[in-house]
Amino acid sequence: MTTNLTKSFDVEQPIDLVWATLTNPPQIVDCVPGASLTEQVDADNYKGYVGLKFGPVKAGYDGLVTFVERDEVNKKMSLKGLGLDSKGKGSAEMLMNATLSEVNGQTHVDATMDISITGMLAQFGARLINDVSNQVFDQFVANFKKKLASAGASEVDATADSTTEESTSGIGGFLKKLF
Template sequence: MLLENSFEVPAPVDKVWVYLLDVERVVPCMPGAELTEILDDRNWGGRVKIKVGPVSMQFAGTVTVEERDEVAHRVVLKARGREQRGKGAASAMITSTMEPTAGGTLVKVVQELTIQGQAAQVGGGMIGDITATLTQQFADCLKANLEVEESASGGENVAPMVTSTHVKGGSLAFKALVGAIGRFFRRLLTLARHP
C-alpha cells in the first residue's frame, strides 16, 4: 500500500534535515514510538504501540537507513517489525524529501507499507486516515521543538522539549470513520455527476 503525506515546517531546510536525522530527537515526536536501542548510526531498534478502537497492537522491530543524500535532502528508511502479542508483521520503505519554501521547509513522506495479521484487517482507507493523523501530530511536535530550539539559541529561558502524546484509539477510530464517510460521499457525488 502506498501512502503519501506532507507537511510544512517554518524552519530552513538544513535545520530540519539535521533534526530529522537525529533519531533520539525524532522518536519522541512519533506517536506511540519508543527507541529501544541504537545499533549504529544507520540502524535502530524500537517499539510502536497503536490502538484503533478496541484493537491494540504493539510492534517491535528495526529501522535501517538505506539511502541518505545530504545534497538533495532525501533519506530512505527501511522499517520491519513483528507484532509482540500476535502473528502480525509490518514492513515499510519510507522516503522523505525536504525542499525549501517561502515559509520554511516542505517535508514529503512516501511510505510503501506492507502489513500482515490483525493490522491488515483495518483496511487501506482507514490506514491512510490514521497515517495522516499520526503525520500531523508528528509535524506539530517537530514544529514545537524547532521553535523551542530557536528560542533557546536566542538566550531566552524556554520550556523543555515537546513530546508527542499517545493517540487514543477512539480518537484514531473517529478520525478514520470521518475520513471513510468523506470518501463515500465523494464517490457518491462523482457517480451522481457521471451516471
C-alpha cells in the same frame, strides 16, 4: 494489506535544522506517537517499539528502523521500518522516502510511505489503516514543528548570548548542544 501515503508539510525553520533533526532518531522519536527507541545498533540502524490503536484493537510492534539513504547534499532520505507484532500475530513494514527543499527561508518536506501490514490488523482493511496512519502522521508533524520551534528559539537565544566563541553560535553550536 498494502497502502501508500503521500504527504507534504512546511516548517518555519531553516533547512539545515530540519534535516539535522529529521535524520536523528534519538532527537525525533518523541515526535512519533507511541514510539520509543530501545537500542542504537549502529549509525544507520535503530531498534525500537511502536504501540498504536487501530479502532478497537491495540497493536505493539518491536522493530528495526534503517536509514537506506541519507543524502545531506540533496536533502533526500529513505528509511525502512520492519516490525513484528509483540504478540506474534503479524508484522508491519514501511518504506518512507522524504525530500526537503528550502522555500523563502522555510523548509518544505515531501514524503511518500509504502506500508504493508500482515496479521490481525490487515483484516481491518486499507481505509482504517489509512485513517490511523494519517492521524499519526498529523500528530508527528505537529509535534515536530513544536520541537523545532522551541529548538529554533533556543538557537536564537544561544546565538544572542554568545559573542566571543564562534563554535557555540549558529547551527554549528546548536548541533553540538544536541549531540
